[in-house]
Amino acid sequence: MQGTVEIEIINTGSELMLGFVLNTHQQWLCRQLADAGYTVARQTAVPDTGLDIQQTVREALARADLLIVTGGLGPTSDDLTRDLIAALLGRKLHTDPAILAHLGDFFAQRGRPMPAQTQVQAQIPEGALVLPNPNGTAPGLAMEVSPNPFRAGGKTSWLIMLPGPPRELRPMFTDQVLPLLRQKLPLTSAFICRTIRTTGIGESIVEEKIAAQLQPLTAAGLELGYCAHYGEVDVRLVARGANAEKLAAEGEAIIRDRLGSHIFGTQDDQLNATVVRLLTERKETLALAESCTGGFVANRITDVPGASAVFLGGMVTYSNEVKQKLLGVRPETLAQHGAVSEATAREMAEGARTRLGADYAIAITGIAGPTGGTESKPVGTVFIALATTRHTIVLNPINRYDRPTFKQITCQQALELLRRTLLKH
């Protein structure tokens, strides 16, 4: 596309291909690039073997203005990236004295002898820029491939090699690669990426509500994406070019108008943080009584820094006996309605609220599965109660999912019930 920078990423590592390691580089690099206005056209992961690395680098250099290769720069026998790429491009390796000195310092500072094998990391291909590594031993390398033997017309590509460990790669990318990118491959066209986060509404319904009204904007070049996960649907707006800001702003206005209070945030906002923020603003407090979610909601709330100002405490009450002891649920209620019932949920919430002296208490009781269901109360049955100073509200969704998803979705519903209640007060 005219005016855009074609970027590809290659992640090397047999541990990736065996599924022992999660490839966090892809998300992190893509996100940093998107935030800086660049998008990644393709990402590839290959094993450490020579043939695979050379072949994918060759293919990517035929397409990309910028190719970022991660991993394989370390000192061990399976670290081959530097050598393979130098060979592919016909560049000799030479020892860089500054890197050699850095390696010596690195080990001296840690009071450890420098293994001889470490010195291979001071080898750099001719013409490469060294990206110093203050957090490790292997430096990054940046090479201008010009003329590019693999690309139509010999068009120049930049090839950047970064070390595998995230705590080395990340600062190197932010401090050295992004400035280089802005200088060597500046954006000639604006790019805006905005995410609007919704909950309590399904993916198809979200699209039904907004797609028709957004049609003139999508026809004018606004790209629309949907991403559903655990009771949330993200709507993503991407716009490019001179009109990008206007298109994105108009799109967001329509979405806000159509989806209203289903929207709980933008970009990386999380529902748990939204709820903690609303409670903090109102100087109100929360208590929890969880049965089937088993502490999941408490954990999500306490994931938010500063939660201690609003979250008084929670109880995970799996057994009937503990429901009675900790929450004061009456034995008659349990006998008459069962542990998974509206009446029990209500007493759990009211018990938690009064016993801990909170403004709000959420109680959750249900059947997570895989076993424990009955005909009248199948697996997935949940009662979510919210007790306030004024009343107690009870929801009764059927969340028929595997156990971890059940917890996620149920938690989401509980937090959303609290969010909506807080917005009304």
Next chain:
Amino acid sequence: MQGTVEIEIINTGSELMLGFVLNTHQQWLCRQLADAGYTVARQTAVPDTGLDIQQTVREALARADLLIVTGGLGPTSDDLTRDLIAALLGRKLHTDPAILAHLGDFFAQRGRPMPAQTQVQAQIPEGALVLPNPNGTAPGLAMEVSPNPFRAGGKTSWLIMLPGPPRELRPMFTDQVLPLLRQKLPLTSAFICRTIRTTGIGESIVEEKIAAQLQPLTAAGLELGYCAHYGEVDVRLVARGANAEKLAAEGEAIIRDRLGSHIFGTQDDQLNATVVRLLTERKETLALAESCTGGFVANRITDVPGASAVFLGGMVTYSNEVKQKLLGVRPETLAQHGAVSEATAREMAEGARTRLGADYAIAITGIAGPTGGTESKPVGTVFIALATTRHTIVLNPINRYDRPTFKQITCQQALELLRRTLLKH
């Protein structure tokens, strides 16, 4: 390579390329395949756009015996995978009545109206096998591409499309794709991949303890890998060919001998499940009192199906007042030693144990950060107490990490303390 099956994975999704979502499919699929003896040669991620998907599918079909494509099978307008692949292979789409009926049931069971757009998911390319989706709406699809127009000699490839949501993709892969793969693309050469999971010991110590003794086996072709994450170190053994079984078994025997009780499991075993199993075998019960981990431990325990048989309940006691009310911690203890102290941890654990009538109770109090540290009790200070019928043990690690890592590591230490105590009884 002769006798091997060439496998590639393509993950589609603009949200991947913009860095909004972590690509967990790659690791999960690669791991499942490796455990079944198959290895993945290449993984590629591309945006949802038509050109990119068709181009990468075309390239992969030129190389792979099996191509797995994830994502883009849903109901919204950016779900294009099914249509694009059908078009690329020149196959017409037709509506499958069984899928249509499943879609109707899916919404009926959840008491929601079926949006019209949902029906596109019942469209399948001619000749495709349908992989039913009991956990969602979009079915998977398996196609034998024969003759394969993109591959030398028209050699057959299998192309499998899986829905994006992990809770749909995973059971579909395990229950339907793996059996199909074993039938259609059987292995002709042995491949063994075995993971031995340890805890309570650092990565370099693990290597020091085992590497020298394993040297003859690695010289004979056994591949050894280490992977450290959240207080655990995995040792990975990979062996190929006729001798694979023998090499792996001998390697495992040496590792078991050298690492002893640091080993808590193999393959995908989890420490939480190990602890629940040990408690279940002993018919003993557990209670929890968490402050700084905020329900994380309770959540991990209740992630294990069947945990309700051994886990009586837990309390998340953030404030001093709630520590007194729910656990009976004495005000004098809090005043004299503070909430983060050995004495408080001890009273929390003993209070939880006696109040809930459990055989064991774990209590955790500490400073997760990022704020709240003092000179004598810096951020990361934790007291982990385990109360049993005989005594109370208290650990005092310093876990100086970001908040989520702090919770993970502290939980791991608490579960490991319980595991070691259970093994001694």
